[in-house]
Amino acid sequence: MTELEKSMESMIVVFHRYAKEGGNKTTLSKKELKKLIENELPSFLKSQKSSDTVERIIKDLDENKDDELDFEEFLPFVAGITIACEKHFDLCQEQKGKK
Ligand SMILES: [Ca+2]
Numbered sequence: 001m002t003e004l005e006k007s008m009e010s011m012i013v014v015f016h017r018y019a020k021e022g023g024n025k026t027t028l029s030k031k032e033l034k035k036l037i038e039n040e041l042p043s044f045l046k047s048q049k050s051s052d053t054v055e056r057i058i059k060d061l062d063e064n065k066d067d068e069l070d071f072e073e074f075l076p077f078v079a080g081i082t083i084a085c086e087k088h089f090d091l092c093q094e095q096k097g098k099k
């Protein structure tokens with residue numbers, strides 16, 4: 001697999017790892033999204049000052065208003081962070097150092 005294909009697979013695998021934990025197995029609840037962000041995007045969370053970050057994210061992304069995020073709704077969130085990460089290089093510096 002190419003590097004980009006691996007990245008795409010990782011996004012899918014990570015999404016489903018958290019989505020399947022409870023309730024609807026194919027969507028992320030608020031609790032599951034919070035856990036995903038805490039475990040997989042710690043530097044993003046650090047960059048957010050307000051405590052209602054997760055709630056705000058769900059509100060912004062939840063197109064069909066079921067209070068859960070399916071993969072299609074989740075993807076723009078990852079894309080948004082990726083763009084921010086590319087613009088503010090320091091934000092992902094930490095993660096790059098780990099590899
Ligand atoms: Ca779920």
Ligand SMILES: [Ca+2]
Binds near residue numbers: 065067069073
């Ligand atoms: Ca939804």
